[in-house]
Amino acid sequence: MSDGLQPQMGQSLLFLTDEQLRKGIEAMFFAYRGFTADPDRILADKSYGRAHHRAIHFIHRSPGTTVNNLLSILGVTKQSLNRVLRTLIEDGLVASTVGQRDKRERHLHLTPAGAVLERELSDAQRDRMRAAYRAAGPAAVAGFRQVLEAMMDEETRHHYEAMKDRPE
Amino acid sequence: MSDGLQPQMGQSLLFLTDEQLRKGIEAMFFAYRGFTADPDRILADKSYGRAHHRAIHFIHRSPGTTVNNLLSILGVTKQSLNRVLRTLIEDGLVASTVGQRDKRERHLHLTPAGAVLERELSDAQRDRMRAAYRAAGPAAVAGFRQVLEAMMDEETRHHYEAMKDRPE
DNA sequence: CTTGGAATGTCAACAAAGCTGACGTATTGT
DNA sequence: ACAATACGTCAGCTTTGTTGACATTCCAAG
16 A cells, blocks of 8 residues: 555656655645734734635735635635625725626625735735745745646636736 | 836746735645545545544654644644544544553554544545646655745744654 | 526524633642 | 643634525526
8 A cells, every 4th residue: 555665666756655745745734824824813813814814815816806706716605705705895895896787796896995904914925925935946936836736626726727817 | 015027137036026926825725725625525424524634644643642742733722622532532533542651641543443544534635646746746846845844834844844754 | 578597695503623711630740 | 748731621702614595686488
């Protein structure tokens, strides 16, 4: 079952041993904690959570997006998203406007106050990412992105690539 | 505030633009979903959750570990871990034995049944990781690990490195 | 034109898993 | 003897996911 180190294995395949894979799994787990730590700290003071951060991020990213679209990007149920969205709208961070063409849809935008919080959160997250990128160097960063992209579900990767090259 | 593309910037720093960092952030978010998707599916049928998976993983990894040690690796409170651990012990997947040297400690091991579930979960997770590694290639994998390690908190990295080179 | 079904979004109730705080018990070490 | 440590537990709260029921809006078939 376990690969172990098979002497006859080509050098080029050593990175696929169970041990290497396990290290990658643990690296992913521990790194994700760091990845969310800084925004989480900021949000804790404001009675918001990670779900609010995600909503704010993708609304900023795709202004005017509908609830349904946001739903499929975030991969949660609409009831779960709705709770988060409701508090953000009540608190004046997100604006929801009825669709022109289709009045069933709601188009979502960040208000100026919402944009301020988005900035604060993404600055914090980017700072850590920038430090990691700088420490690892451009070649490592390219590999990092390649592996992450290969790790996504098919459908998820479509979402990722759809917003890949939009201008900021 | 925003880096934009500064014409005078050396080519070597282009990977540090806000846009590159944002892509990395989104890649991390989407990939983590894929990373947990397969074990989550298996666990859903068994009325266990991701928290149970994490406990099982690290008990397998460090057989005989104490509750306190597991606590600091997982970064949760003892009440939270205890809830998970209690169900695993009741269900006969984890064994808790009083310490020889220090009788206050409990040493945790997987039972044969626990080892079976661990295998099932880690096989599923490794399969995806292996596919991603294979698609990206050894150089990319090295970069992937470098960036992840640089992204961890100091204390977390110590945990990660402490169990880095243990034999399986 | 009407009407029935599909799509969009909201409300209610519940579950998983995190948290704080307080407390009890056994054991260790000063 | 006594303080500190390791563990377990009770109670109660929060965030964030779930399902089920329901209102509104749109569209297309009759």
